[in-house]
Amino acid sequence: MNDDGVDRGKRRFLTALTAGVGTVGIVFAATPFVLSMTPSARARAAGAPVDVDISKLELGQMLVVAWRGKPVYIVNRTKAMLAQLPNNTPLLLDPYSKVKSQQPPYAENIYRSRKPEILVTLGVCTHLGCAPSKVFTVGAVSGLGADWPGGFFCHCHGSKYDLSGRVFKNVPAPMNLDVPPYIYLTDTLIRVGSDKKEGAA
Amino acid sequence: MQKIIAWIDDRFPLTKVWNEHLAQYYAPKNFNFWYYFGSLALLVLVNQIVTGIFLTMNYKPDAALAFGSVQYIMYDVSWGWLIRYMHSVGASMFFIIIYLHMFRGLIYGSHKQPRELIWIFGTLIFVALMAEAFMGYLLPWGNMSYWGAQVIISLFTAIPVIGNGLAQWVRGDYVVSDATLNRFFAFHVIALPLVLVALVFVHLVALHKVGSNNPDGVEIKKKKDEKGIPLDGIPFHPYYTVKDIVGVTVFLMVFAAVIFFAPTLGGKFLEHDNFIPANILSTPLDIVPLWYFTPFYSMLRASTTDFTHGMLAIFTMLVAMLAFFTQRGFRAKFLSVAIAGVLLLGMYTLEAKLWGVILMGSSIVLIFFLPWLDRSPVKSIRYRGPLFKGAVIIFVLSFILLGYLGTKSPAAVDLFWFKNVLWAQGFTLLYLAFFVLMPWYTMIDKTKPVPERVTLK
Numbered sequence: 001m002n003d004d005g006v007d008r009g010k011r012r013f014l015t016a017l018t019a020g021v022g023t024v025g026i027v028f029a030a031t032p033f034v035l036s037m038t039p040s041a042r043a044r045a046a047g048a049p050v051d052v053d054i055s056k057l058e059l060g061q062m063l064v065v066a067w068r069g070k071p072v073y074i075v076n077r078t079k080a081m082l083a084q085l086p087n088n089t090p091l092l093l094d095p096y097s098k099v100k101s102q103q104p105p106y107a108e109n110i111y112r113s114r115k116p117e118i119l120v121t122l123g124v125c126t127h128l129g130c131a132p133s134k135v136f137t138v139g140a141v142s143g144l145g146a147d148w149p150g151g152f153f154c155h156c157h158g159s160k161y162d163l164s165g166r167v168f169k170n171v172p173a174p175m176n177l178d179v180p181p182y183i184y185l186t187d188t189l190i191r192v193g194s195d196k197k198e199g200a201a
Numbered sequence: 202m203q204k205i206i207a208w209i210d211d212r213f214p215l216t217k218v219w220n221e222h223l224a225q226y227y228a229p230k231n232f233n234f235w236y237y238f239g240s241l242a243l244l245v246l247v248n249q250i251v252t253g254i255f256l257t258m259n260y261k262p263d264a265a266l267a268f269g270s271v272q273y274i275m276y277d278v279s280w281g282w283l284i285r286y287m288h289s290v291g292a293s294m295f296f297i298i299i300y301l302h303m304f305r306g307l308i309y310g311s312h313k314q315p316r317e318l319i320w321i322f323g324t325l326i327f328v329a330l331m332a333e334a335f336m337g338y339l340l341p342w343g344n345m346s347y348w349g350a351q352v353i354i355s356l357f358t359a360i361p362v363i364g365n366g367l368a369q370w371v372r373g374d375y376v377v378s379d380a381t382l383n384r385f386f387a388f389h390v391i392a393l394p395l396v397l398v399a400l401v402f403v404h405l406v407a408l409h410k411v412g413s414n415n416p417d418g419v420e421i422k423k424k425k426d427e428k429g430i431p432l433d434g435i436p437f438h439p440y441y442t443v444k445d446i447v448g449v450t451v452f453l454m455v456f457a458a459v460i461f462f463a464p465t466l467g468g469k470f471l472e473h474d475n476f477i478p479a480n481i482l483s484t485p486l487d488i489v490p491l492w493y494f495t496p497f498y499s500m501l502r503a504s505t506t507d508f509t510h511g512m513l514a515i516f517t518m519l520v521a522m523l524a525f526f527t528q529r530g531f532r533a534k535f536l537s538v539a540i541a542g543v544l545l546l547g548m549y550t551l552e553a554k555l556w557g558v559i560l561m562g563s564s565i566v567l568i569f570f571l572p573w574l575d576r577s578p579v580k581s582i583r584y585r586g587p588l589f590k591g592a593v594i595i596f597v598l599s600f601i602l603l604g605y606l607g608t609k610s611p612a613a614v615d616l617f618w619f620k621n622v623l624w625a626q627g628f629t630l631l632y633l634a635f636f637v638l639m640p641w642y643t644m645i646d647k648t649k650p651v652p653e654r655v656t657l658k
Contacts, residue, residue, distance in 0.1 A: 034370075039369055039375065043374045043378070047375070066481060066482060069375070070376055071483075128352040155488070157611070172553065
């Protein structure tokens with residue numbers, strides 16, 4: 001074909017237009033594939049609350065249950081443990097639980113719980129999601145130094161939390177442990193995953 | 202026979218391809234030991250694909266069935282144990298070979314002009330291989346699989362604003378779950394292998410366009426005989442196909458020895474915690490990735506708040522000094538000041554977790570820029586000066602020791618005097634300095650004259 005008399009401006013315009021419309025089309029066509037990778041309706045619907053009987057949880061002991069595929073720690077704290085909590089304040093990053101996302105309003109206190117004795121928190125380190133271990137023994141025997149006040153230690157990257165799940169300063173984790181919504185159905189029955197008494201468990 | 206080949210050649214460039222890439226592809230005649238690893242990498246790639254296909258026949262990508270199906274392969278499927286160990290040991294072998302292959306490129310200057318694209322395609326292969334290995338390690342659904350994936354995917358949450366959504370998108374759930382396992386299976390067995398094979402193809406196309414480098418870093422195409430054949434070149438086939446068969450034989454002996462006598466290599470190639478099914482309530486005491494990721498994992502763990510702030514302060518100062526001393530124009534000065542400003546701002550607003558991810562990312566991104574960071578006029582280490590040789594030794598030692606420290610607890614003391622985390626911070630600095638300072642030390646380094654023709658020593 002002869003190129004004489006070709007309107008190059010028009011050709012460039014039409015090429016750009018075709019490429020532009022094609023790109024928009026590809027974005028539209030890609031959308032369903034990208035969205036298909038988000039959590040499915042089934043995954044979103046899962047996470048029904050779980051009811052936990054704590055009548056057999058002795059003083060100073062911890063219970064681990066699963067909720068939404070994550071470990072939930074329930075600790076029955078002793079008087080000595082509770083007495084230590086205010087002393088930790090200078091060592092902590094967020095001692096008064098000011099970061100709203102980490103607990104429901106009723107846990108915005110130094111105990112981070114509805115009742116001071118019973119701690120309910122997710123066992124998910126806010127650094128990279130490992131399950132921290134309980135290290136309730138105080139002092140040098142814990143292996144975490146003579147000034148260790150008791151709490152949780154994450155083996156993965158060395159993050160430390162106190163017995164309210166409050167994070168220490170200068171560790172990799174940036175925030176306190178997440179306190180899930182929960183409510184006492186009776187004195188010894190806790191519903192984890194919901195603030196309300198009604199509704200199926 | 203002649204007729205059949207002529208019939209095919211009229212319809213498909215069979216003889217042409219054979220000649221261009223084998224029988225008349227002229228490679229330098231002075232290849233040494235280090236030149237085995239390219240062909241070995243190809244061999245292991247084939248091994249992974251073939252064993253992978255047979256594993257897929259019995260593996261179940263389902264959180265409830267995966268762990269059991271791997272045990273089924275190990276105990277009930279005829280020869281299943283062999284195929285599975287060939288695949289798992291093959292993965293580690295792949296990384297040993299790739300690391301040695303990259304080291305070869307580094308010391309003989311195979312990244313330098315005109316082979317920059319070969320280097321970039323190769324680095325892309327390395328990145329794709331890491332993704333492939335990471336996703337493959339989730340599939341047995343052992344406890345280390347589960348928690349390793351949990352930790353690495355949580356790295357995305359360090360990104361401000363979009364981090365949490367992105368991590369959920371990768372997992373397909375709020376935690377690592379059946380959805381995650383199923384999609385990792387899809388990526389591991391179809392998406393990434395296709396990408397890998399395509400990248401290997403373009404890596405070789407680019408190589409055959411410019412021709413192979415050699416231990417002397419001499420361009421053999423500069424001296425040709427009257428027929429246009431490089432004087433220092435020999436046809437790849439039969440000379441190097443035969444040489445590579447020797448390499449393959451030795452490699453297969455080592456490979457078989459590991460498969461038959463130490464398939465887990467004492468927890469190095471398959472970790473002990475991965476023989477326990479995934480347990481969402483209990484993290485293994487020490488989450489350690491497989492050995493080939495530990496150098497990068499070490500850097501991630503080295504990024505404490507104090508360390509990243511100290512490093513950013515030094516880096517900001519360096520960039521500011523560059524702005525002051527550079528002989529380039531106003532634009533370069535302005536750019537340096539702008540970079541310093543952004544770093545300073547980031548130092549005060551972003552948390553250490555994110556800087557750890559950035560640090561680990563840059564340790565890999567820097568590899569891509571090697572062709573332009575290296576300003577030396579010569580390619581091969583044989584003709585380079587003491588600065589480059591010293592830098593390579595420090596770099597290799599840092600990489601190996603970072604790998605070693607990555608398998609240990611950060612708070613323990615495994616070398617001497619200092620805690621592991623302090624050593625890791627030091628070696629991370631040296632690793633990064635190798636790249637960042639390269640333009641300067643390669644420019645002022647003394648070099649020896651490069652011979653006209655290749656040498657055979």
